[in-house]
Amino acid sequence: MKIAVISCIHGNYEALNAVLSDIDRQKADKIFCLGDLVGYGPDPNAVVEMIRSMDIPTVQGCWDEDIVEGLNACECSYPSILAEKRGKVAHGWTNDQIHPEVREYLAQLPLSLREENLCFVHGSPHNQHEYLMPEVNAFTALERVMATGADVLFCGHTHIPYVRTLDAGQLTVKIQQPDGTSAKQFTAPLKQIINAGSVGEPRHGRPNATYVIYDTDNNLTRLREVEYDYQLTCQAIIEQGLPAIFAWRLAQGLEYAERAEDPTHVCER
Amino acid sequence: MDRHPIYLVTGPCGSGKTTWIHQQLITSNEPSAYICLGADATPIDLTYITATCPHVKPISAGTSWAQLTEIQPLYVEIAPQLDLSKLQLPVSIESCQRIAIVPKGLITSEYHDWATKTLISEVTEKNATLTASPRWGLTGEVLDPASLNVFWDELIQGAYGSVARAKGIFEIVDGRSFYFSFGVGYPDVTYFELPLPPVLNERPTRFSGLEVVGDKIQAQVIMETLEDCGLDDNALAYYQEQIRSQLSTELPAEVLV
Numbered sequence: 290m291k292i293a294v295i296s297c298i299h300g301n302y303e304a305l306n307a308v309l310s311d312i313d314r315q316k317a318d319k320i321f322c323l324g325d326l327v328g329y330g331p332d333p334n335a336v337v338e339m340i341r342s343m344d345i346p347t348v349q350g351c352w353d354e355d356i357v358e359g360l361n362a363c364e365c366s367y368p369s370i371l372a373e374k375r376g377k378v379a380h381g382w383t384n385d386q387i388h389p390e391v392r393e394y395l396a397q398l399p400l401s402l403r404e405e406n407l408c409f410v411h412g413s414p415h416n417q418h419e420y421l422m423p424e425v426n427a428f429t430a431l432e433r434v435m436a437t438g439a440d441v442l443f444c445g446h447t448h449i450p451y452v453r454t455l456d457a458g459q460l461t462v463k464i465q466q467p468d469g470t471s472a473k474q475f476t477a478p479l480k481q482i483i484n485a486g487s488v489g490e491p492r493h494g495r496p497n498a499t500y501v502i503y504d505t506d507n508n509l510t511r512l513r514e515v516e517y518d519y520q521l522t523c524q525a526i527i528e529q530g531l532p533a534i535f536a537w538r539l540a541q542g543l544e545y546a547e548r549a550e551d552p553t554h555v556c557e558r
Numbered sequence: 559m560d561r562h563p564i565y566l567v568t569g570p571c572g573s574g575k576t577t578w579i580h581q582q583l584i585t586s587n588e589p590s591a592y593i594c595l596g597a598d599a600t601p602i603d604l605t606y607i608t609a610t611c612p613h614v615k616p617i618s619a620g621t622s623w624a625q626l627t628e629i630q631p632l633y634v635e636i637a638p639q640l641d642l643s644k645l646q647l648p649v650s651i652e653s654c655q656r657i658a659i660v661p662k663g664l665i666t667s668e669y670h671d672w673a674t675k676t677l678i679s680e681v682t683e684k685n686a687t688l689t690a691s692p693r694w695g696l697t698g699e700v701l702d703p704a705s706l707n708v709f710w711d712e713l714i715q716g717a718y719g720s721v722a723r724a725k726g727i728f729e730i731v732d733g734r735s736f737y738f739s740f741g742v743g744y745p746d747v748t749y750f751e752l753p754l755p756p757v758l759n760e761r762p763t764r765f766s767g768l769e770v771v772g773d774k775i776q777a778q779v780i781m782e783t784l785e786d787c788g789l790d791d792n793a794l795a796y797y798q799e800q801i802r803s804q805l806s807t808e809l810p811a812e813v814l815v
């Protein structure tokens with residue numbers, strides 16, 4: 290079975306449309322969405338309606354949660370004062386625009402989804418706000434996958450697509466206690482973390498949308514980069530009264546606001 | 559005894575006037591003086607030069623020329639917006655060394671005509687016609703360094719208009735002062751800490767500011783973004799207290815006897 294995994298659409302309807310067309314051309318059997326349907330972009334309602342109308346299985350992202358529960362993330366969500374101020378402007382605008390039924394839809398989204406040996410989350414299995422960066426240490430990466438019981442963990446949140454294969458290996462855990470040290474060994478099977486990148490808010494230096502196609506028959510992953518008319522989104526950002534810097538950053542292939550740098554930090558609320 | 563001349567240094571925006579003067583001053587330890595005509599409200603160059611060359615006497619507006627000429631060599635940088643043909647100085651201009659710093663490819667200009675010596679800099683000709691330069695005095699503002707990095711990257715990449723030249727002095731929350739410099743055609747983007755004492759009590763009173771030269775510069779948006787990068791009084795007091803506390807608990811180095 291060929292599945293498409295999309296993430297981090299952030300209210301960018303033009304990008305979503307282009308990606309869905311590309312998925313159609315790739316003849317994917319099923320689509321999964323890793324959340325962050327809203328936030329920063331100019332069309333949050335239209336994006337959610339499209340996902341709902343297509344019955345795409347979707348997990349809740351950190352932005353979806355913030356729109357439902359209010360902006361109460363700890364300071365770690367913002368790597369700078371400037372990012373915080375911009376994030377709050379985007380949150381306030383989105384919160385004002387969102388339709389009641391859209392908010393209800395976002396509220397009932399699950400935090401993770403399973404499909405056989407595959408698991409789908411937004412940030413990490415522990416928290417929607419946690420970044421699983423490609424360079425996170427192997428032990429942490431393996432722990433995150435094994436915590437799900439799956440073999441392949443799909444995540445988003447970083448906005449940078451990647452595939453990380455964690456080779457099968459012998460792990461030793463040593464525990465030091467007052468009465469001595471005990472060690473436990475176990476074999477970790479081959480695991481994978483696949484980050485789907487971002488449909489609506491890329492961070493790879495180009496404005497193109499990214500997502501992944503995964504073939505369950507041969508475990509092959511293809512990272513897809515899709516061109517679309519990002520100028521339409523930029524225009525909509527300006528017309529909707531969102532900060533013009535969002536349009537500029539989108540056109541540069543930069544996130545609207547840069548992400549937090551500490552990949553191991555988990556937001557404590 | 560022979561006296562050093564007074565150097566009058568001119569050239570278009572971003573041609574490297576301050577860089578050339580700094581190169582002359584940094585290689586000498588003799589008492590010198592520097593003034594930038596036309597930049598009294600935002601003395602970025604003056605602050606940069608006097609912070610990095612302690613032997614240079616800082617000269618600001620209002621200083622009499624009689625006092626100025628007592629310290630020589632005296633370097634007088636002339637901002638591009640000043641009309642050279644109408645320049646009036648209390649000393650005979652003809653008695654001064656008139657130096658033009660011009661970009662590569664600029665063959666003729668008012669700077670060539672006016673100067674007695676023309677030096678070719680490494681920058682391109684592109685900026686030669688630019689003279690208007692929005693400036694922002696930021697004295698008292700303390701910026702969040704991560705926000706400053708984002709702002710600066712956006713600025714020099716064109717988020718607020720096409721920038722040919724930008725330079726600024728910024729105060730950050732740990733009390734340090736940084737000099738930032740960017741120019742189209744310059745080999746590198748530069749930023750470094752100025753050797754000034756840290757300010758960890760309230761807001762600094764020493765100068766900080768920004769100057770940007772370019773096309774369609776969105777001055778209002780730049781000002782608003784800089785405001786968004788700044789710390790309010792409560793946040794500043796909190797962080798300064800943290801830093802003072804950290805410094806006070808650091809043990810002095812162990813002395814071996």
